Amino acid sequence: MRKSSKVVLVTAAAFICAGTLLMGGAWASAGFDLAKLSTVDYDWKRNERTLESEESAPHGRIVVRSDFENVRFEQAAGDAIEIEYWTGNAQDIDIEGENGVLTLNVTSKPVDGVMLDLSPAEAGGVQDTTTVVRVPSTFAGAIEIESDAGEVFIEDLHELAEVSISNLNGDTVLNDVSAKKLSADHQSSDAMLSNVTTDELTVSNENGEVSLSGISTRTAEVASTNGSIILANVTASETLTCESENGEITAQNLDAAETEVESENGDVSLSYLGSENDYRIDAYSEAGDVDTPRGNFDASRIVHVEAINGSIQIGFTGSR
Numbered sequence: 001m002r003k004s005s006k007v008v009l010v011t012a013a014a015f016i017c018a019g020t021l022l023m024g025g026a027w028a029s030a031g032f033d034l035a036k037l038s039t040v041d042y043d044w045k046r047n048e049r050t051l052e053s054e055e056s057a058p059h060g061r062i063v064v065r066s067d068f069e070n071v072r073f074e075q076a077a078g079d080a081i082e083i084e085y086w087t088g089n090a091q092d093i094d095i096e097g098e099n100g101v102l103t104l105n106v107t108s109k110p111v112d113g114v115m116l117d118l119s120p121a122e123a124g125g126v127q128d129t130t131t132v133v134r135v136p137s138t139f140a141g142a143i144e145i146e147s148d149a150g151e152v153f154i155e156d157l158h159e160l161a162e163v164s165i166s167n168l169n170g171d172t173v174l175n176d177v178s179a180k181k182l183s184a185d186h187q188s189s190d191a192m193l194s195n196v197t198t199d200e201l202t203v204s205n206e207n208g209e210v211s212l213s214g215i216s217t218r219t220a221e222v223a224s225t226n227g228s229i230i231l232a233n234v235t236a237s238e239t240l241t242c243e244s245e246n247g248e249i250t251a252q253n254l255d256a257a258e259t260e261v262e263s264e265n266g267d268v269s270l271s272y273l274g275s276e277n278d279y280r281i282d283a284y285s286e287a288g289d290v291d292t293p294r295g296n297f298d299a300s301r302i303v304h305v306e307a308i309n310g311s312i313q314i315g316f317t318g319s320r
Contacts, residue, residue, distance in 0.1 A: 040089075040090070040111050041089055041111070042088045042090050042111070042126075043088045043089045044086050044087075044088040044126045045087050045088055046084070046085075046086055046126075047083075047084070047085050047086065047087060047093075048082070048083070048084050049083045049085075049095065050080050050081075050082050050083075051080050051081045051082075051083075051097070051102070052080060053078075053079045053080045054079055054080065054081070054136055054138050054139060055079060055138075057097075058100060058141075059081065059097070059101065059102050059139065059141055060100040060101065060142065060161075061100065061101045061102070061141050061142045061143075061144065062081070062101075062102045062103075062104075062133060062135070062141065062142070062143050062144070063101065063102070063103045063104070063144045063145075063146075064103075064104045064106070064131065064133065064143075064144070064145050065103075065104070065105050065106065065145075065146045065147075066104075066106040066131060066145075066146070066147045066148065066150050067107055067108040067148050067149070067150075068091075068108050068148060068149045068150055069086075069091060069106045069108075069129060069130065069150045070128075070129075070130040070131070070150045070151045070152070070153070070170070071106075071130065071131050071133070071145055071147060071150060071151075071152050071153070072130050072131070072132045072133070072152075072153040072154075072155075073132075073133050073134075073135060073143060073145075073153070073154040073155070073157060074132065074133075074134055074135070074154075074155050074156060074157070075134065075137060075155075075156045076135055076136045076137075077134075078136060079138055080136060081102065081133065081134065081135055081136065081139070082132075082133075082134040083095065083104070083131075083132070083133055084131070084132040084134075085104075085106070085131045085132070086126070086129035089109065089111050090108060090109055090111045091106065091107070091108055091129070092106075092107050092109060093105065093106050093107070093131070094107070100141075104131065104133070106131050130153075135157060139157075139160070140159050140160060140161060141160065141161055142160065142161045142162040142163070142164070143157075143160060143162070143163050143164070143179075144162075144163075144165075145164070145165045145166070146166045147165075147166070147167045147168065147170050148169065148170075149168060149169040149170055150170045151171045151172070151173070152165055152167055152170060152171070152173070153172075153173050153174075154173075154174045154175075154177050155173075155174070155175045155176055155177070156175070156176045156177075157176075157177050157178075158176075158178045159178055159179075160177070160178065160179035160180070161179065161180055161181070162179055162180060162181045162182070163177065163179045163181070163182045163183070163184075164182075164183050165183065165184040165185065166185050167184070167186050167187075167189055167191075168186075168187045168188065168189075169188050169189055170189050171190045171191070171192065171208075172184050172186065172189065172190070172191045172192065172193075173192050173193075174192070174193045174194070174196055175193075175194050175195055176194075176195045176196075177193075177195070177196050178196070178197040178198065179197075180198065180199050180200070181198060181199060181200045182196065182198040182200070182201050182202070183200075183201075183202040183203070184202070184203045184204075185202075185203075185204050185205075186204065186205040186208055187205075187207065188206065188207040188208060189205070189207075189208045190205075190208045190209045190210075190211070190227075191203055191205055191208065191209070191210045191211065192211045193211070193212050193213070193215065194213040194214050195213070195214040196212075196214070196215050196216070196217075197215075197216045198216075198217050198218075199217065199219070200217070200218065200219050201215065201217045201219070201220040201221070201222075202220075202221045202222075203220075203222050203223070204221075204222075204223045204224070205223070205224045205225070205227055206224075206225040206226065207225065207226045207227060208224075208226075208227045209224075209227045209228050209229075209230065209247075210222055210224050210227065210228070210229045210230070211230045212230070212231050212232070212234055213231075213232040213234075214232070214233050214234075215231075215233070215234040215235065215236075216235045217234075217236050217237070218236065218237050218238050219238050219239045219240075219241075220234065220236050220239070220240045221241045222240075222241065222242045223242075223243045223244070224243070224244045224245070225244075225245045225246065226245065226246045227244075227246075227247045228244075228247040228248045228249070228250065228266075229242055229244055229247065229248070229249045229250070230250050230251075231249075231250070231251035231252070231254065232251070232252045232253060233252070233253045234251065234253075234254055234255070234256070235254075235255040235256070236255070236256040236257065236259075237257060238257055238258065239256070239257065239258045239259075239260065240254070240258070240259045240260070241259075241260045241261075242259075242260070242261045242262070243261075243262045243263075244262070244263045244264065244266055245264045245265065246264065246266060247266045248263075248266040248267050248268070248269070248310075249261060249263055249266065249267075249268045249269070249270075250269050250270075251269070251270045251271060252271045253271065253272075253273055253317065254270060254271065254272045254273065255272070255273045255274070256272075256301070257300070257301055257302075258301065258302045258304075259302065259303045259304065259305075260304050261303075261304070261305040261306070262305075262307075263305075263306070263307040263308070263310050264307075264308045264309065265308065265309045265310065266307075266309075266310045267288070267307075267310040267311045267312070267313075268305055268307055268310060268311070268312045269312075269313045270303070270305070270313070270314045270315070271314075271316070271317065272303070272314070272315070272316050272317070273316075273317050274301075274316060274317070274318070275316055275318055276293035276294065276295050276296065276316050277295075277296045277299065278296070278299055278301050278316075279295050279296065279299050279301045279302065279303050279316075280295055280296060280298070280299045280300075280301065280302050280303070281293065281294070281295030281314060282302075282303065282304045282305070283303070283304075283305040283306075283312045283314060284305070284306055284307070284312075285306075285307040285308070285310060285311060285312050286307070286309070287308065287310075288307055288309065288310045288311035288312065289311040289312070290311070290312045291311070291313045291314070292305075292312065292313070292314040293314065293315075293316065
């Protein structure tokens with residue numbers, strides 16, 4: 001190796017070492033907290049707004065559209081809608097009310113600087129900048145949420161007309177919710193619903209898991225392109241439909257008048273309340289084992305399962 005090349009390599013190595021030491025020193029002075037190395041000035045401000053009481057100015061629908069911020073719906077203590085939200089250099093919010101429709105548009109704004117963590121809230125010295133909408137128990141309208149990359153939470157809301165959720169890249173969590181109609185559509189996230197009562201339930205997911213627990217509905221349609229479907233204690237007085245392209249379908253303590261299950265690439269394991277004599281069973285797999293009881297051909301309840309590449313197993317608890 002030529003002498004000049006050696007000099008260049010030694011000099012480069014010295015610069016790398018010096019840079020590493022400087023970076024380590026800066027990190028140490030920041031208490032080894034990456035958020036403190038951020039040069040972005042978020043200037044977060046917490047805001048609260050309480051609307052007029054629902055008795056004097058009722059709302060029939062609440063619409064929230066969010067770019068990256070999490071959205072949470074929960075019950076209010078009084079008879080008015082309460083909104084808790086954050087604004088700053090990275091985020092703004094527009095709140096409008098017209099003809100009984102409350103609309104919140106939570107938009108992100110570009111900021112200058114270097115952000116060395118994944119959470120603008122933490123980098124700005126704030127732990128949580130979730131947009132929170134508190135709804136009084138008297139509210140019986142519809143809730144519509146559109147989220148690009150934020151998590152959606154709804155808890156302890158009852159007797160709603162409709163809940164509609166479209167979530168691209170954030171998880172959805174619903175607990176203790178009742179509505180006449182409920183739909184949740186996802187692209188790359190998980191959907192977790194528990195203790196939900198509704199007449200019509202529709203949950204779809206392209207890349208992520210669908211988990212339903214403690215569900216009471218008249219009809220349910222569950223679909224997944226790439227992800228598992230997990231059901232527990234699901235009651236459907238009319239029909240339960242499950243479709244999966246690439247993922248397992250697992251269910252425990254099902255109670256459905258009619259079940260239609262289709263799986264392209266994944267095993268199907270179903271456990272029902274009651275006896276096999278309560279159900280007419282039809283199960284078929286092109287490339288997989290089928291382990292099911294004989295059932296009762298004259299039964300009014302129906303279980304129909306088809307699989308292309310996957311095994312099928314159906315069982316019964318013996319009691320309902």
